[in-house]
Amino acid sequence: AQSVTQPDIHITVSEGASLELRCNYSYGATPYLFWYVQSPGQGLQLLLKYFSGDTLVQGIKGFEAEFKRSQSSFNLRKPSVHWSDAAEYFCAVLRTDSWGKLQFGAGTQVVVTP
């Protein structure tokens, strides 16, 4: 069965420290891959996407993600978090024959401490 797994439900990180959020997927072929962020009271905002090509992709707000085919992973990273990065982060995949039927992971809640 196709699935998206975010193993960490909750992560606490100190401001200025690095952050890595994990995402693994299970699909027959490499899907399109996305990370979205949801701040309290806000909608989902696209951080970055991977369709093909360079496996390290840059996104907004200083985030990057690396696609590793051998591990079926698409982990999100940020070298130095800011208090405003506190939010819920969702990994999502899209079959390459679909336009918008995203399948989301369960999300990782990030708390940033001073």
Place this chain on the structure above:
Amino acid sequence: EPEVTQTPSHQVTQMGQEVILRCVPISNHLYFYWYRQILGQKVEFLVSFYNNEISEKSEIFDDQFSVERPDGSNFTLKIRSTKLEDSAMYFCASSTGPGELFFGEGSRLTVL
């Protein structure tokens, strides 16, 4: 920056009542979507809409649900007879291409 807007932000309704959730997608987008998130659960795809017809729908999107683009700007989700389990945050989204969805802030539906 263009954005997707949704109304109402919160609606409380009695079980069995009809509900219409409204969305104004980004103006040059051609693909429209509804997703929902039941409290504590994953964001789930409901339906996608293109060229005035449904292009994909999930098994959740049964006969109780319908979507419409009544004019050139609005995109609506109707739930004909609400059930308790329809309580969720409903997100509208739009896009010009695959996967790059722009989401609204959501409409919280509470069914009593």
